[in-house]
Amino acid sequence: MKDLSKLKTLALSFPEATEEPHFDKASFRVRKKIFLTIDAKKNTACIKLTPEDQSAFMGFDITVIYPSNGSWGKMGWTNINLEKVTESVLWDAVETSYRTVAPKYLSALINNKNK
Numbered sequence: 001m002k003d004l005s006k007l008k009t010l011a012l013s014f015p016e017a018t019e020e021p022h023f024d025k026a027s028f029r030v031r032k033k034i035f036l037t038i039d040a041k042k043n044t045a046c047i048k049l050t051p052e053d054q055s056a057f058m059g060f061d062i063t064v065i066y067p068s069n070g071s072w073g074k075m076g077w078t079n080i081n082l083e084k085v086t087e088s089v090l091w092d093a094v095e096t097s098y099r100t101v102a103p104k105y106l107s108a109l110i111n112n113k114n115k
Contacts, residue, residue, distance in 0.1 A: 007045070016031065022037055035101040048078075076100070
């Protein structure tokens with residue numbers, strides 16, 4: 001994905017989502033909890049998933065979506081190669097991450113219009 005502004009727009013379209021710096025990356029949060037970070041230099045993103053969702057998304061292509069290193073990956077943190085991922089899979093993954101982190105009442109406000 002060359003145009004990271006589209007990804008940022010998507011992330012900020014979720015209820016109560018905010019953008020804040022996270023070390024040298026942009027992070028997107030809901031209620032102070034990170035659901036997405038973007039490393040523009042490496043053209044990668046990192047999202048928070050349940051182990052089941054992580055496994056499902058890795059099924060698309062483990063060279064595109066894969067667990068973060070060490071215990072972070074075991075906790076559901078998942079990296080995405082933005083050069084290789086399709087837009088539709090990326091949108092689904094980011095929405096799933098938001099739903100994983102957000103309170104249920106905020107998650108229920110999403111109606112899949114972002115796809």
